[in-house]
Amino acid sequence: MENRATHPSGNPSAxxxxxxxxxxxxxxxxxxxxxxxxxxxxxGIRLMEVRVVADDHDTIVSAVNALRAGYDHLFTSGGIGPTHDDITAEAIAAAFGVDISQRADALALLAAHYDRAGLEFNEARRRMARIPDGAALIDNPVSTAPGFSIGNVHVMAGVPNIFQAMVASVLPTLTGGAPLLSQSLRVNRGEGEVAGPFGQLAAEFPDLSMGSYPFIQNGAHGTNLVIRGIDAGQIDTAMTRLAALFG
Amino acid sequence: MENRATHPSGNPSAxxxxxxxxxxxxxxxxxxxxxxxxxxxxxGIRLMEVRVVADDHDTIVSAVNALRAGYDHLFTSGGIGPTHDDITAEAIAAAFGVDISQRADALALLAAHYDRAGLEFNEARRRMARIPDGAALIDNPVSTAPGFSIGNVHVMAGVPNIFQAMVASVLPTLTGGAPLLSQSLRVNRGEGEVAGPFGQLAAEFPDLSMGSYPFIQNGAHGTNLVIRGIDAGQIDTAMTRLAALFG
Incomplete structure (x- = not known):
């Protein structure tokens, strides 16, 4: 765990x-x-890498171990439902070398949920109570079946509204840093026309990150110039310079 | 290159x-x-992994070398424009250990393009002619600035309509396999209700891949059950069984 990427800002990485x-x-x-x-x-947490992998046990285990060692936090989405292709919980347990079982706290949550809904708490639904030993449950206010955090890994559902609810449950528990701020200027010139002076400006502000994003609208070329950083005053200064160049 | 992932279907991997x-x-x-x-x-090419990384030279070089060794093809998007943060071409050259320069064939294409448009062919725009030694240009019918292929790596722009045009230029040059076919059944039952029998069916058809994707519509739970494979007859057989179970 000694080689975790740190973002130049000093903020936690993910x-x-x-x-x-x-x-x-x-x-x-x-x-x-x-x-x-x-x-x-x-x-104020910097997302530095994303990987997308298939529903394959060994592939998931390798990716989890590479990413949890490389960054302060790892967030996963997908594969914690009731069906045969939901294998994420087992893969996380294998990655950490811990046992996994249908845990009493998760079973109790689910049993109460299906009881309220008048639905059978069958074996497939019980699968959603499989939690690796030592993990803490992540609240799921949408459909009850919990996610979990173990070590620096936060395991969440893939269905977007459930994923979003779980992110809302987890994020307040994590220490962030200064939020990344950004301002942008939209110019009606092609990227190749602004690139030279924009690059020179970027070199003058090494603590800021400057990016340019070309677009074509009604057949005309334009570019969005974006300045990012954590110091609002420095961003203001750079934006004033940018506006003088291209405004 | 001996350890490239092969997809169970035998199709090329990417x-x-x-x-x-x-x-x-x-x-x-x-x-x-x-x-x-x-x-x-x-x-008929199986996409098996995607990574998203930042505009950082060493990070790009490491990811390119890991992925080009691991799969039959690697496709990249982004970072080949005219600005200071467009560093993909240099990173690809570094990954392959080859030189990079503003190449005559790419310069000629771009010079003619800006001449037709009545725009100055300035230094920033010349940057888009930087091509690693040994690479073949990928045609860009949208805005001329080319992508390139080197070894099994295909380097394309990030702007979506240009990316799509470059994919259309490259794909016909690559040998594919049997296309992955799929059929799906939408059922008005929650995933936890269908998971048991669906998993048993999946176990009976090891050459097919079966997945279930829950949704909530108007407050009611439903599930899309999807069967994928390359043998249309086998998919038909499995779909008939599926319809009998849940139709």
Whole structure:
């Protein structure tokens, strides 16, 4: 764990692991990555890498071990439902070398939920109570079946509204840093026209990150110039310079 | 290169590397992954892993070398424009240990393009002619600045309509396998209700891949059950069984 990436800002670093054949086959368009990226940025945690892998035990174990060692936090989405292809909980237990079982606290939550709903608490639904030893449950206000945190790994559902609810349960428990701030300027010039002076400006502000994002609208080229950092005053100064160059 | 992942189907395998701070900060929602996933599936190439990394030289080099060794093909998006944060071409050259320069063929394409447009062919725009030694250009019918293929790595722009045009240029040059076929059944039952019998059916058809994707509509739980494979007859047989179970 000594070689974890640190972000130049000193903020905690994070990675995400998206688990699911349906993303890789093109059936489903992932939306959890974009959601988590925005939430972490606001919370002052820097998302530095995302991986998407298939529903394969060994692949998940390898990715979890690489990413949990490389970053301060790892967030996973997908594979904790009741069906045969939901294998994330077992893979996490294997990655940590701990046992996994249908745990009493999770069983109690689920039993009460299905009792209220008048639905049978069958074997498939009991699978959702499989929690690795030593993990803490993550609250799921949408559909009860919990996620869990173990070590620096936070394991959440893939269904977007449940994923989002679980992120809301977990994030307040994590120490963030200064939020990443950004300002942008939209210019009606192609990227190739602004690149030279913009690059020179970026070199003058090494603590800020500057990016340019070209677009085409009604056949005309334009560029969004974005300045990011944690010091609002420095961003203001750079934006004033930027506006003088291209405003 | 001996340890490349092979998909159980025997089809060629692929990985994708999405390069860009703007995806990880949540500013931009990536759409290229979903597009490429669908195109590869149709072409009979199995997308088995995606990574998203920041605009950092060493990070890009490491990811490129890991993924090009691990899969038959690697597709990258982002970082080949004219600005200071466009560093993908240099990172690819470093990953392959080859030189990179503004190459005559790419310069000629770009010079003619900016001449036609009546725009100055300035130093920033010349940056888009940087091509690693030994690479073959990928045609860009949208905005001329080319992508390139070197070894089994295909380097493309991040702007979605340009990325899509480059995928259309590259894919016909690659040998695919049998396309992955799929059929699905939408059932008005929760995943926990169908999981048991669905898992038993999946176990009877080891050559097919079966997945279930829950949804909530108007407050009611439902599940899409999907069967994938390359043998249409076998999928039909399994779908008939599925319909008998839940239809």
């Amino acid at each position: 990675a995400m692991l998206v688990i699911g054949d349906e993303i890789l086959s093109g059936r489903t368009r992932d939306s959890n990555m974009h959601y988590l990226a925005g939430e972490l940025t606001r919370h | 990985a994708m590397l999405v390069i860009g701070d703007e995806i990880l900060s949540g500013r931009t929602r990536d759409s290229n992954m979903h597009y490429l996933a669908g195109e590869l599936t149709r072409h």
